[in-house]
Amino acid sequence: MSALAIKDLGKSFGGLRVTAGVTLALEAGERRLIIGPNGAGKTTLFNLITGELKPDDGAIALFGRDITALPTRARPHLGLARTYQIITLFAQETLLHNVTLSLLGLSPLRWSPFRRLDRQAVLIERARAALASVGLEALAGRPLAQTSYGERRRVEIAMALVQQPKVLLLDEPFAGLSVDERKDVRRLLASIPRDVTMLMIEHDMDVALELADRITLMHFGQIVVEGSRAEVVAHPRTREVYFGS
Amino acid sequence: MIRAAAAAVALCALAAAPLWIPGGYYLNILSQILIYAIFALGLNLLVGYAGLVSLGHAGLFGVACYAVAWLVAAGAGQLVAALGALAVLLATTAAFAVLSLRSAGIGFLMITLAIGQILWGMAYRWIDLTGGDNGINLAARPQPFGISLAFATPFYYFTLIVFLVALASVAVFIASPLGASLKGTRDQPRRMSALGYNVWLIRFLAFLFSGLWSGVAGLLFCYYNQFVSPNVLSLGSSAEALLMVISGGSGTLLGPIAGAALVVVMKNVASAYIERWNFLLGAIFVAIVLFMPEGLVPGSARLGRRLWLRLRGVPAAGGAR
Numbered sequence: 071m072s073a074l075a076i077k078d079l080g081k082s083f084g085g086l087r088v089t090a091g092v093t094l095a096l097e098a099g100e101r102r103l104i105i106g107p108n109g110a111g112k113t114t115l116f117n118l119i120t121g122e123l124k125p126d127d128g129a130i131a132l133f134g135r136d137i138t139a140l141p142t143r144a145r146p147h148l149g150l151a152r153t154y155q156i157i158t159l160f161a162q163e164t165l166l167h168n169v170t171l172s173l174l175g176l177s178p179l180r181w182s183p184f185r186r187l188d189r190q191a192v193l194i195e196r197a198r199a200a201l202a203s204v205g206l207e208a209l210a211g212r213p214l215a216q217t218s219y220g221e222r223r224r225v226e227i228a229m230a231l232v233q234q235p236k237v238l239l240l241d242e243p244f245a246g247l248s249v250d251e252r253k254d255v256r257r258l259l260a261s262i263p264r265d266v267t268m269l270m271i272e273h274d275m276d277v278a279l280e281l282a283d284r285i286t287l288m289h290f291g292q293i294v295v296e297g298s299r300a301e302v303v304a305h306p307r308t309r310e311v312y313f314g315s
Numbered sequence: 316m317i318r319a320a321a322a323a324v325a326l327c328a329l330a331a332a333p334l335w336i337p338g339g340y341y342l343n344i345l346s347q348i349l350i351y352a353i354f355a356l357g358l359n360l361l362v363g364y365a366g367l368v369s370l371g372h373a374g375l376f377g378v379a380c381y382a383v384a385w386l387v388a389a390g391a392g393q394l395v396a397a398l399g400a401l402a403v404l405l406a407t408t409a410a411f412a413v414l415s416l417r418s419a420g421i422g423f424l425m426i427t428l429a430i431g432q433i434l435w436g437m438a439y440r441w442i443d444l445t446g447g448d449n450g451i452n453l454a455a456r457p458q459p460f461g462i463s464l465a466f467a468t469p470f471y472y473f474t475l476i477v478f479l480v481a482l483a484s485v486a487v488f489i490a491s492p493l494g495a496s497l498k499g500t501r502d503q504p505r506r507m508s509a510l511g512y513n514v515w516l517i518r519f520l521a522f523l524f525s526g527l528w529s530g531v532a533g534l535l536f537c538y539y540n541q542f543v544s545p546n547v548l549s550l551g552s553s554a555e556a557l558l559m560v561i562s563g564g565s566g567t568l569l570g571p572i573a574g575a576a577l578v579v580v581m582k583n584v585a586s587a588y589i590e591r592w593n594f595l596l597g598a599i600f601v602a603i604v605l606f607m608p609e610g611l612v613p614g615s616a617r618l619g620r621r622l623w624l625r626l627r628g629v630p631a632a633g634g635a636r
Contacts, residue, residue, distance in 0.1 A: 120509055146511035158506045160499060171499050174492055175510035183493040183524075190492070229510070 071134045073098040073267040074237050079118055079128035081291075088114045089291045092128070096237070101268045103282035105275070105302075107311065111291035112271045113155055116239050119269075120152050121145055132237060147176060149236030153226040153243060155271070159214050165225055166210040169197040172229035200232035201225075204258055220251035227258060238262070240270040244277055252277055287311060329475055339467035343539075346471045348579045349478040350535045355559040355571030356485050357528030362557065363566030364489060365521050366501035367416075368424045370553050371431025372529050375411065377438060377548030379404040379530035380537040384451040385444070393457035400534060401527075407434075408526030412519050419504070431553050438545040450544030453537055464538065474535055481528050486568055488524065497521050562603050564610025573611045 072095040081089040089111045096102050104112050117123040119130055121142035129138045132148050140148075160168050173193050174180045188194070201207050204224040209217060214225065223243060230238055243259065244252050256277050262268065272278035279285070285302040287295040295305045302308055328335075336342050354376055361367045382400035391399060415426040438445045445451065456464040464470045488494045499507045500514045508514050537543050546552070559578050564570025577599070586592040607614020 122505065122509070142508045143511055143513050146509065152509060154506075158503050160502050160506075162502070167495075171495065171507075172510050174496065175507070175512050177492075180492050180496050180512065183488050183491045183520075185492065186487075186490045187492045187495045188490070233510075 071098075072096060072131070073100070073133060074119070074269065075131040075134075076115075076119070077129045077131075079115070079130065080126050081114060081118055081123060082126055087291055089118060089125070092288075092291070092293055094286065094293065094296075096267050096269060098133075098236075098267055099264045101281055101283045102270070103278050103285045104269065104271045104288060105273070105278075105285060106288035106294075109290075110288040112288055113241055114291070115288070116152060116241055116269075116271065119239060120150065146233055146235075149234075150239070151230040151233045151235035151237075152239035153230050153241055155241040155245060157219075157222050157226055159222060159225060159229075161215040162213060164211050164213055165201055165206055165217065165221075166194065166197055168214055168225055169200050169228050169232055170194060172232050173197055173200075176233055197232060200228045203231070204228045205254065220247050220254070223247060223251070223255060224258065227255070231262065235266060237267045237269070240268060240272075242271050242273065244272055244274045256281070326479075332475075333468045333471060342467045342471050344579065344583050346467070346474045346539060347583065348576045349471075349474045350532050350539060351556070351559060351575035351579055352572040353478055353481045353535065354529055354532035354556055355563070355575045356481055356568075357525045357530075357532065358556050359560045359565055359567075359571040360485065360488075360497075360521055360525040360528075362560050363564075363570070364494065364497050364501060365518055367419065367518065367522075368557070369415070369427040369525075370424055370550065370557065371411070371415075371427035371429070371434070372525075372556055373548050373550075373552035374431040374434035375404060375408055375526045375529045376533035376536070376552065376556075377543070377545075378407045378434060379533035380543040380547050381438060381445060381451065383534050383537050384453045384543045387453055388451055397457065397534060401530065404526060404530035404533075405523065408523055408530070409519075411526065412522035416515060416518055416522065428550070428553075431548065432550065435545055435548040435550070438548050445545070448545065450542055453541040453543070456538045456541065470539070474539075477531060477535060481531065482568070482572075485528070489568065493517070493520070558600065562600055562611060564612040564614070567610065567612050570610045570612040577611070 074094070074096040076092055076094040079089055079092040080087070092115060104115070106112055114123065118125050121140060125138065129136060131137065132150060135148065137145060137148065160171065170187070170193055173196055177193065179185070179190065179193070198207060198210055201210050204227055206221060206224055206228065209221065214222060217225070227243065240259070243255055247255060252274070259281055270278060270281065279299050282299065284297065285299055286293055287302055287308055289311045294311060295302050295307050297305070332345055333342055336345060358369065358372050361369050379400050382403040383396050386396035386399045387393065411430055414430060415423055418426060439447060456470065458464065459473065462469055464473050496507070496512055496517050499512065500517050504514050533547070536547070555578060559574035560571045561574070562577060563572065563574025578596070581592055581596045581599070585595060589595055603611060603614070609617070
């Protein structure tokens with residue numbers, strides 16, 4: 071059974087077909103890299119997988135369960151987590167609060183109107199440990215607005231990992247990072263346990279190719295090439311997409 | 316420590332108000348401030364903590380007002396009338412929320428405005444039920460545990476107790492996981508959904524809680540005036556409540572209370588001395604927007620901190636927003 075199976079997925083915005091007949095299967099523990107030029111439909115595919123966009127046709131299954139019609143909010147409870155290309159965090163809150171909110175999203179405690187959140191020791195310790203795992207424990211009490219871009223990227227990843235996902239979607243995790251920050255994030259991603267299935271969009275091939283087991287090339291909303299690193303790099307369609315015919 | 320001491324002083328001052336406030340008139344003004352503070356606290360749950368600006372909350376305030384006056388006029392006892400009014404209020408709030416939460420931002424504001432106007436229109440034109448322009452009289456104030464609320468002092472203490480319960484409940488809610496979730500839906504609704512939160516349901520529950528306190532304030536207002544008319548549900552009343560929240564500081568616990576005090580004092584006290592008191596109130600709001608755009612309470616705190624740092628000779632970091 072595939073961890074994530076996508077079949078004939080299609081999406082149009084008016085007359086513009088942004089995803090067409092996308093079929094993709096990720097085995098449990100696999101690390102898949104999605105590449106393609108801007109406008110290829112990579113982030114749209116992520117939005118379809120997480121339910122932020124409704125597909126016009128096709129189906130999405132998570133560990134054999136059809137989640138195509140499930141609302142976005144239900145999918146994290148089934149083990150699906152993502153990070154965003156454009157960082158969407160809670161700028162006025164501390165790093166610790168950001169990660170705690172992520173944990174709280176999967177906890178029945180989120181419905182409690184009576185208990186004090188800052189006294190939920192178990193939750194807060196787990197959030198602190200997640201921040202420590204991305205090297206940000208010392209900044210736990212700092213408002214997010216006072217952190218660097220690279221630190222925010224790591225908070226994004228911590229928020230996704232703290233939910234202990236089975237399938238993790240990473241949308242350009244290296245975007246906008248300095249060389250040193252890229253090294254840190256690469257080390258961090260490499261340390262994610264192998265039982266987590268990863269689907270990653272990334273433009274930085276040097277960094278991303280090292281992390282991926284297989285690569286999928288998208289162009290104009292369709293999958294053009296799929297295979298191992300060597301197969302995709304050597305494929306004539308890859309050269310055509312990136313360098314022209 | 317300082318906050319706890321300030322809260323204790325404020326509580327003592329409020330508890331001893333009948334001793335230091337001269338006469339029933341000013342004590343009644345204080346009761347009015349507390350009533351509008353409860354209303355503003357309820358509205359602030361939506362405006363400040365959910366990021367949903369409602370221009371129809373006077374409708375909920377008025378529904379509770381009308382319901383209790385109508386039930387008492389129909390022969391129900393005061394307790395039954397109060398509970399019945401709360402039931403009507405919650406049903407109305409739920410319908411109000413289901414309709415208005417179909418949208419956010421300007422769409423939400425326009426839907427709440429429209430529903431508020433519908434409720435005002437019903438109060439004004441459904442004469443058989445509401446008495447139209449003539450309104451409904453409330454024969455007498457309730458007598459909880461046999462204590463008459465007919466005079467200013469007992470009514471003030473009754474209002475104070477309800478106010479403290481409202482304040483405590485809002486404070487507990489905001490510090491709770493559900494309160495944190497609500498603030499999250501204000502800042503990043505899309506992200507909250509992707510984290511597993513049901514954004515709509517969180518907002519719906521906040522709307523119910525907000526409506527509850529708005530309606531409780533309406534009940535107290537009806538007891539206070541012993542009369543209700545369509546003016547209570549008017550757009551002007553909704554806008555006034557919104558001004559209380561924004562001028563005091565939306566998204567803060569004490570801001571709506573300060574805003575309510577400002578508006579009630581201007582309406583009742585300044586109007587006795589200044590004919591163009593509306594002009595003065597407008598000028599004060601403009602001054603708040605210019606010098607404390609975050610509202611009176613957070614703005615005063617910011618200026619206080621700067622002054623304190625200046626007195627200690629520490630250079631201030633950053634200026635006003």
